[in-house]
Amino acid sequence: MEAQIQTLKKQLLAAERVAVMTGAGISAESGVPTFRGADGLWKNYRAVDLATPEAFDRNPRLVWEFYNWRRALISKLTFNAAHAALVKLETKVPSFTLITQNVDGLHNRAGSRNLLEIHGNLWQVRCLQCQEIILDESPDMGELPTCEQCGSLLRPNVVWFGESLDQATLNRAMQACRDCEIMLVIGTSAIVQPAASLALEAKQGGAVVAEINIEQTPHSYFMDYTFQGKAGEIVPRLVEDWK
Numbered sequence: 720m721e722a723q724i725q726t727l728k729k730q731l732l733a734a735e736r737v738a739v740m741t742g743a744g745i746s747a748e749s750g751v752p753t754f755r756g757a758d759g760l761w762k763n764y765r766a767v768d769l770a771t772p773e774a775f776d777r778n779p780r781l782v783w784e785f786y787n788w789r790r791a792l793i794s795k796l797t798f799n800a801a802h803a804a805l806v807k808l809e810t811k812v813p814s815f816t817l818i819t820q821n822v823d824g825l826h827n828r829a830g831s832r833n834l835l836e837i838h839g840n841l842w843q844v845r846c847l848q849c850q851e852i853i854l855d856e857s858p859d860m861g862e863l864p865t866c867e868q869c870g871s872l873l874r875p876n877v878v879w880f881g882e883s884l885d886q887a888t889l890n891r892a893m894q895a896c897r898d899c900e901i902m903l904v905i906g907t908s909a910i911v912q913p914a915a916s917l918a919l920e921a922k923q924g925g926a927v928v929a930e931i932n933i934e935q936t937p938h939s940y941f942m943d944y945t946f947q948g949k950a951g952e953i954v955p956r957l958v959e960d961w962k
Contacts, residue, residue: 723944727929728957730901736814738899739805740892740917744906744932745950746821749799752792761785770879779872780862786875787859789841793823794858801905801950802829807958809833816895820907820914822877835892837884837914839877847872889913896921902928903957905950909936918942 731737743753752766761769764785768774775782806829809815817834819826822841826834842856844864848871864873878884896902902921909915918938922928929944930936931953939945946953 720946720948724946724953724956727901727927727944730927731808731957732811732961734812734900736899737808737812737901737903738816738818738895738917738921738926739808739903739905740818740820740896740907740914741805741826741905741950742820742907742911742914744908745799745801746823746825747906748801748949748951749823749825750792750796751821751823751825752789761788767880770877771881772879773881775874775879779874783860783863786841787861790860791858793825793841794856796823796825798825798829799951801954802826802831804955804958806830807961811958811961814898816892816899818892818895818914818917820911835888835895837878837888837892839875841875841877843876844873845876847874852876884913892917893920896926897924899924899926902926903931903954904928904938904942905931905954907932907936909938 747753769782769785802825805817809831815833817826817831819836820838822836822839824840824842843852843854845852846866846869849866849869851866851868865871866873896917897920899921902918904918918928922941927943930939930942931946931950933947933949
């Protein structure tokens with residue numbers, strides 16, 4: 720693995736255009752529960768059953784209780800060495816785009832700037848009536864938070880299961896992957912679409928694609944590099960000793 724890390728490190732140093740996609744794995748190392756693992760259970764509800772528009776229509780109080788729990792938990796956590804290493808990489812690459820499936824805001828806290836949060840942001844809320852989007856980092860939004868502008872119910876500004884991604888954000892992500900020379904895919908299962916197709920876009924565009932994950936994924940077979948292990952240990956090695 721060491722030889723491959725050193726080779727990829729040299730390629731990154733010489734690259735003009737780099738894209739990175741991160742998934743739940745990078746945040747799990749900071750203590751953020753994953754939707755799809757054994758920790759995706761809350762009060763005997765599966766997270767995938769609560770994070771839907773239908774669940775919110777049926778019982779907004781329950782869904783907000785779940786999201787307030789997530790807010791309180793994540794507010795106590797911080798970014799890890801992998802998040803910090805990507806900030807360092809961004810400062811060294813002329814054209815850098817970080818695409819994340821995560822909604823926890825840890826990339827923001829670490830200092831990432833050219834960031835596309837394709838599944839939204841847990842710390843933003845959206846009014847169901849006037850569509851106003853508000854940043855609110857309160858650990859607890861209350862039982863049924865309402866919009867200060869019009870008094871209507873607020874919802875988390877995240878993409879729930881069954882909803883479409885923002886098309887403009889997705890287009891920017893796809894273009895960054897098509898244009899990049901190198902793409903890093905970190906801590907993602909390569910299952911959730913359309914995010915899972917972004918690495919293939921990069922590969923088809925001629926990019927060198929590297930996967931960093933604790934286990935093999937359905938995309939491992941076409942990767943130029945596959946590093947099996949923790950992002951917090953591997954990603955910093957790609958940028959260590961950079962001036």
